Amino acid sequence: MHRLLRNPFSSGSSTSPQAALYALCVSFFMICLDATVVNVAVPDIRASLGASLNEAVWVNSAYALCYAVPLILAGRLGDRYGPKRIFLAGLTGFTAASLACALAPSASVLIAARAVQGLAAALIAPQTMSLIVHLFPAERRGRALGVWGAVGGAAMAAGPVIGGLLITWTGWRGIFLVNIPVGIVGWIAAARLLPDWRPAKEHRLDLWGIALSGLGLTALVFGVQSGEAYDWGPSSAPSRSPRSSPSAPCVWRCSCGGSTATPASRSCPCGCSTTGTSPQPPLPAEPWERPWAVSSCP
Missing domain, CATH: 1.20.1250.20 (MFS general substrate transporter like domains)
Incomplete structure (x- = not known):
């Protein structure tokens, strides 16, 4: 002790x-x-x-x-x-x-x-x-x-x-x-x-x-x-949707090569089938900012 x-x-x-x-x-x-x-x-x-x-x-x-x-x-x-x-x-x-x-x-x-x-x-x-x-x-x-x-x-x-x-x-x-x-x-x-x-x-x-x-x-x-x-430093980066902007005009093309400028006229005068696509914006330089999918018209 x-x-x-x-x-x-x-x-x-x-x-x-x-x-x-x-x-x-x-x-x-x-x-x-x-x-x-x-x-x-x-x-x-x-x-x-x-x-x-x-x-x-x-x-x-x-x-x-x-x-x-x-x-x-x-x-x-x-x-x-x-x-x-x-x-x-x-x-x-x-x-x-x-x-x-x-x-x-x-x-x-x-x-x-x-x-x-x-x-x-x-x-x-x-x-x-x-x-x-x-x-x-x-x-x-x-x-x-x-x-x-x-x-x-x-x-x-x-x-x-x-x-x-x-x-x-x-x-x-x-x-x-x-x-x-x-x-x-x-x-x-x-x-x-x-x-x-x-x-x-x-x-x-x-x-x-x-x-x-x-x-x-x-x-x-x-x-x-x-x-x-x-809530410090809110992000200022614009949010980017994987799909195209809804305001982008759809272009309808027929199988014979003709096209219509508006989605209101979806039929081709020659009777061929048509498909609609929406133009995509230019891809950003950074890969992680690029859209993940190519959209199609509704």
Whole structure:
């Protein structure tokens, strides 16, 4: 018990780098899993919380956006305060946000909790690579990074399968509740096994760059995802019917080569059979704008 409750920021350099890698991979697997595990829960979330399709999609997008935007800032924070400290802070926030997601009474609360999850995941991800580079010498680093990358890829691929099983057994809230014991185990393992190391060189924080990149990404994702819901940018392209315009005059031709100019006179003076066709407009240059059928007179 004394070893379990010791100072989590004490040095873990006496432990095996391989054991530290396993501790890092537990948390990295969890944050990568949450990027895809929610996909299969969208119908259940909509039915349970009465969410619109746009709100259900934002449950995923809020996590991805808040995960991607602050990655550079999170890496700089690790350089300044130590990767282990930022890693444990992110893991604490991620576990707490997972509980908030599981208890969310509405779609808006769930989206907000997922955003906090994404921010916490952004604190975790850069520290895993930084600690691997520190723990492993150059000749062993490639294999360690290969394990780290394989864990992330396997987590994202397994997300829909694991999500489907959890929804079947426990409902959609179970995909968030499972993070709590995993997060606690990962926190204890990281506190015991990771070294409290800090890079010697501190890097300047580019706050303006981070703010502008975050604003730009947010605007882009919001426009692509929610633009239709707000009727942004109505299409100005003219609609094109696969058939000719009804106002186009029909030309009736008989089998002997004669023709009549109006559809009112459909019979040929020589008594031959007649067929009617409507002249087609010139084909547009773009193939996808061309009419799909040649029309005939009614």
